[in-house]
Amino acid sequence: MRRREALLAIGFVLMPLATGTIASAWQRAPAQGSNPHVASFSEKVQSMVPEFEAVGRPMADVAVQIAYKYKLPMAIEHVDLDALRKPLRLTLKGQSVRQVIAAIVASVPGYQVDFSRGLVDIYSPAARRDPSNLLNMQIPRFEVDGLDTHLADAQLLCDIGRQLHGHSGCGGSVAGGQWGKRKITLHLDNRRVYEILNAIVAQNGEALWVPIAQPKEGSPLITGNFWYIYPLDPPFERSAVERLRELPLSQQRAP
Amino acid sequence: MATRFVDESTLSTWNSSNSGIASASGGYVSGESPGTSTISGTYDGCVGWANQIVCECGSFQPGTGSSTVNVVQVPAVLKVVNTQTSSYCSGTSCLLEVWYRVLDGSGVPIQIPGMRIAEAVSGTETGNCTGTLQDQGSWNTDSTGTMSGPDYWWWCCDSGCNATYSFNQTFTVDGYSVQVENGSYAGSHNVVTIQCSNGQGTCPSVVPTP
Numbered sequence: 322m323r324r325r326e327a328l329l330a331i332g333f334v335l336m337p338l339a340t341g342t343i344a345s346a347w348q349r350a351p352a353q354g355s356n357p358h359v360a361s362f363s364e365k366v367q368s369m370v371p372e373f374e375a376v377g378r379p380m381a382d383v384a385v386q387i388a389y390k391y392k393l394p395m396a397i398e399h400v401d402l403d404a405l406r407k408p409l410r411l412t413l414k415g416q417s418v419r420q421v422i423a424a425i426v427a428s429v430p431g432y433q434v435d436f437s438r439g440l441v442d443i444y445s446p447a448a449r450r451d452p453s454n455l456l457n458m459q460i461p462r463f464e465v466d467g468l469d470t471h472l473a474d475a476q477l478l479c480d481i482g483r484q485l486h487g488h489s490g491c492g493g494s495v496a497g498g499q500w501g502k503r504k505i506t507l508h509l510d511n512r513r514v515y516e517i518l519n520a521i522v523a524q525n526g527e528a529l530w531v532p533i534a535q536p537k538e539g540s541p542l543i544t545g546n547f548w549y550i551y552p553l554d555p556p557f558e559r560s561a562v563e564r565l566r567e568l569p570l571s572q573q574r575a576p
Numbered sequence: 577m578a579t580r581f582v583d584e585s586t587l588s589t590w591n592s593s594n595s596g597i598a599s600a601s602g603g604y605v606s607g608e609s610p611g612t613s614t615i616s617g618t619y620d621g622c623v624g625w626a627n628q629i630v631c632e633c634g635s636f637q638p639g640t641g642s643s644t645v646n647v648v649q650v651p652a653v654l655k656v657v658n659t660q661t662s663s664y665c666s667g668t669s670c671l672l673e674v675w676y677r678v679l680d681g682s683g684v685p686i687q688i689p690g691m692r693i694a695e696a697v698s699g700t701e702t703g704n705c706t707g708t709l710q711d712q713g714s715w716n717t718d719s720t721g722t723m724s725g726p727d728y729w730w731w732c733c734d735s736g737c738n739a740t741y742s743f744n745q746t747f748t749v750d751g752y753s754v755q756v757e758n759g760s761y762a763g764s765h766n767v768v769t770i771q772c773s774n775g776q777g778t779c780p781s782v783v784p785t786p
Binding site: 469471472474475478479481482483485486487489490491492493494495496497498499533544545546549551554555556557559560564 | 669673690692694695697701705706707708709710711712713714715716724725726727728729730731732733734737739741743745768770772777780
């Protein structure tokens with residue numbers, strides 16, 4: 322029999338958040354194009370957590386873990402060294418998911434969380450003021466109709482490219498077929514990139530977007546994506562955490 | 577008295593509880609297929625040496641030992657198992673769907689759900705227009721070891737855009753770098769080429785390349 326490549330493991334012996342700015346989650350209208358998933362968002366964040374312990378893990382890891390555990394659509398718009406490395410020491414009892422998330426976010430300076438748009442939006446006000454941050458670019462018109470989530474956010478990258486470079490080509494390699502029948506329809510005017518990503522994730526209802534390292538292209542004329550939207554299916558949790566950790570230090574520091 | 581150790585692996589008797597999973601001989605174990613097997617070895621002491629010159633040690637004792645081995649397939653190849661094209665970009669270009677299956681180094685499918693496939697793409701362009709590239713895709717596998725969804729390759733060209741785009745696409749599966757294979761083509765990466773001519777785009781050509 323032909324020997325197969327194998328990994329052999331053998332040992333053989335023969336002889337001897339609590340204070341951040343938290344907008345009211347249920348008083349504002351959800352994002353445009355909301356779907357039934359968003360309707361259950363408020364129930365998810367109000368559900369009670371008998372005991373929660375986050376000890377020795379950084380905020381970004383814990384936030385991702387909560388998103389997957391409670392199937393909460395989430396945006397982590399920005400991470401810095403503290404969010405990625407500073408170990409939390411947090412033990413909570415009898416709190417709601419919303420309170421737990423707020424406490425986690427509040428444990429790292431410079432972050433806030435918003436629950437008002439049909440997703441958990443963890444952001445840095447300072448990063449949102451940074452004009453060099455492409456997530457703050459304003460897109461005059463974003464229109465997608467019935468698109469797969471990844472094709473919808475690819476369309477956003479196309480819009481960014483046109484705004485940066487004028488006429489261009491755009492496209493790429495996109496992971497398809499991960500969202501079932503869920504499609505994205507959005508018509509948005511004069512929104513920032515992060516707002517559009519938040520709207521996509523809120524409408525999807527079971528997704529998480531995080532910033533990722535922009536790939537180094539062979540040509541300066543090609544712009545790569547600098548975020549990624551993950552399904553809230555268990556196999557993707559590790560990918561999301563690992564991708565966050567791969568962010569270069571320059572992107573991890575708060576502006 | 578100094579203790580001296582002698583390797584008697586080749587003089588021992590070796591056995592595998594499931595030789596279809598792992599075989600043992602001369603002290604070496606070979607993986608044959610995924611699974612678990614118990615490897616045991618027996619040494620009969622100096623008895624077998626009676627007619628030879630001299631026992632190297634007067635106090636060799638018989639003995640046995642065993643250990644469990646887990647044979648695991650390691651991802652080595654992503655093989656194209658299906659492709660499909662359709663019109664895209666309002667009819668000015670096309671969308672190529674590529675499905676891959678994970679194989680081990682012997683070409684045997686690894687039928688494990690939840691393996692993580694990740695890509696990296698870098699690109700260059702020649703021509704009069706720029707490009708924005710969506711990549712860094714993540715997939716997982718179904719119970720047959722096939723991507724749970726396709727890799728969509730597509731490229732839309734704005735009017736007035738005349739350019740050739742070339743991309744190198746590499747993959748990892750659960751962190752292992754893998755080769756790509758499509759029919760008679762195989763290599764460490766895909767070379768993907770797309771041309772824009774006055775706003776009209778070609779279907780992406782994806783070719784495994786050494």
